[in-house]
Amino acid sequence: MGNRKSRTRRCSLGPIRRRSTITASLLRWYRRNSRDLPWRGERDPYRILVSEVMLQQTQVGRVLAKYPLFLSRFPSFQKLARAKSSSVIKAWQGMGYNGRAVRLWRLARTLMLDGGGKLPGDTRALQKLPGIGLYTASALACFTFGKQVAVVDTNVSRVLYRLFPASVRRRTVSRNETIRRGDLWDAAASLLPKGRAKQWNQALMDLGSTICTARAPKCGACPVQAHCPSAHQINRTRADQRKREPAREGIPNRIYRGRIVEALRNLNGTSSIGQHQLAVSIKPNYRRGDRKWFRQILVDLERDGLVRLARTTTGLRVSLPD
DNA sequence: AACGCGGGGTG
DNA sequence: CACCCAGCGTT
The missing domain is CATH 1.10.10.10 (Winged helix-like DNA-binding domain superfamily/Winged helix DNA-binding domain)
Structure with missing residues (x-):
């Protein structure tokens, strides 16, 4: 995949030399600037899963405040599966999107019932579980099982679009800068530095959340500004006509x-x-x-x-x- | 592809 | 006030 000769992917991301420079710069930056988040030090797939579900559409800061209490209340798949859903919903207080608590509880029960009590390791099987979509499945595969797969969240999506606007075309603009899904994941996969998927994915996320932010990005502090066609050109956030909700x-x-x-x-x-x-x-x-x-x-x-x-x-x- | 789903933080 | 957030499931 990193082979310079047989690149037949649909979305070429430009000369291999520049990609190496970008990945090297970003990984170097990440070594010095990674956020110290509790779930990054975890090995237990359960504890990582809980963080990933909590982080679905919910800012890191709020998850930090709720994560430890939830884990002390429900320390394992087994404890979660044995709990009443009402107690899980109560422990979810302040997190929003309460349906996630129900799905997480159902996931635990599914696992204890017919999953041998353990998460599957591959993306495909993970996605069959309640509350786990493409993003969370990929995140689990990469962060807990060390699989060399791309992980594209809202941060990564924004960074890639700004860094490679010609290759990663934006199909529709909806609430978040939604990018055509297939192209985006293909692009992210073609960028993965061999053997470094975990650091790389987290580097992209951290860059997106601390430097390459949705509004008022800090291009002057960006480790890859020299390679970014969008540097210092993000003027205004799009008027993003939200649909009125019921x-x-x-x-x-x-x-x-x-x-x-x-x-x-x-x-x-x-x-x-x-x-x-x-x-x-x-x-x-x-x-x-x-x-x-x-x-x-x-x-x-x-x-x-x-x-x-x-x-x-x-x-x-x-x-x-x- | 478009909705609906929480609720707090930010510019 | 409008936008934003480590997305997912349903239609």
Whole structure:
């Protein structure tokens, strides 16, 4: 793959000489500037998995604050699998995207049930597990099993697009600078320095998160600025017309969802709460006209495994699932 | 390909 | 206030 002669990849990234210079510069920079993150010192695949799932669309700073507590509460696949999903959802407090907690819990149960209690080592098998997509599978393969595979997250994606704009074409611009997926992963794979995938992937991530940032990148401090066609040319972030999300009185549904789960976390023990009392607590001006809307939110949450709904003679009661 | 999903930090 | 974040699953 690093063979200069038979490069038949679709997306050539230019002369091999310049690529070597870039990889060498970046690896050198990384040796002196790597972030010291707790999961980078871990060997246990479980502990790395937890960090990767937490890091899905969630900033490092927030994960740092929650990671140790979660691990002390659930130190292993087995402990996680034996726990009630409600306790996992509670431990997820403050992380956002609560569905990740449910999927992680389901993953642990799947593993204890028919996976021999251990993560598979290859990307393909990993991706079949709940909550593990292409990124997380690749990250696990590389960071815990030492596989020489590319790992492309939002940081890497941005760095590659800026460094190789001609080769890594941007197909669509959506929320994040989304790049045409195939090209991007191909480009990342063709860049991997032999035997250094782990350092290389983490170097790209660190560069993206500390220097080559989405807004106001610090090109003057960049180790590869001399090779970057985008250096000092990032003027403004794109107006990125966000689609409006489903909302009620200006507040997105997902915020109400978050409020509901948070309210249930704060109930004591196994208790549940009546639908109306819950509704009023998460939307103070709750009215009859909101009933259908609120019911749908609850049904969606139930589908996502985040709440349990119980029909009683007095009406609907809501709690965290067992 | 386009959505929906949390919630806090930043410019 | 709008953008941003170590993405994933569904449609």
